[in-house]
Amino acid sequence: MTGARRDPGRRRALLEAADRVIQREGPGASMAAIAAEAGISKPILYRHFGDKSGLYQALAERHTRKLLEGIRTEFSGGDPIRERTRSTIDTYLASISANLNLYRFLMHRASAEDAATHSAMSTMIREVSLALAEVMIAEGRLADPGGRARAYVWGHAVVGMVQNAGDWWLDHAGEVPRETVVDGLADLILGGLPAAAGYSDRVPELFHE
Structure with missing residues (x-):
């Protein structure tokens, strides 16, 4: 490993x-343009990261880890569940819209081009799903035999739903206010999960305040 890489x-x-x-040129930004911005040649740029895949993965780690840690922190706070749910969704949507080109570069271009980057991004998303499931388990009283498995199913489903809704909203942000998306997702999550748990007339203890 060279001194530069260290x-x-x-x-x-x-x-x-x-x-x-990437912020300036969008997800189509070239490696040559990145190297020129840094004042070096493309081979030297790759040398610092091993190859293009290494650069993609470094960018993914740089941006998504911080975002996902923030999401976990928001949902694990001490506020009532609706406030936490709204705050978590709002934090996610605000972040991806503020870094739109970077988000699209990482989630779409880099993940599509590079299997290792796709795997790394998928792993980090799964980590958030698992963390959400653990919060559900810790706060609820899922004593029935299938309770834990159901929490993990819900955790992955919720994260996937929010991610896909966020992708849709990025294409319609000029038409649909962020607050509308936040409220719609919060209503669906907090209304749908109690129904899935078999409750019809009260919020289950999984969502106790």
């Missing part, structure tokens, strides 16, 4: 150059 300051500067180009 230099975290230089690595961070190259990732910041990549951020600028």
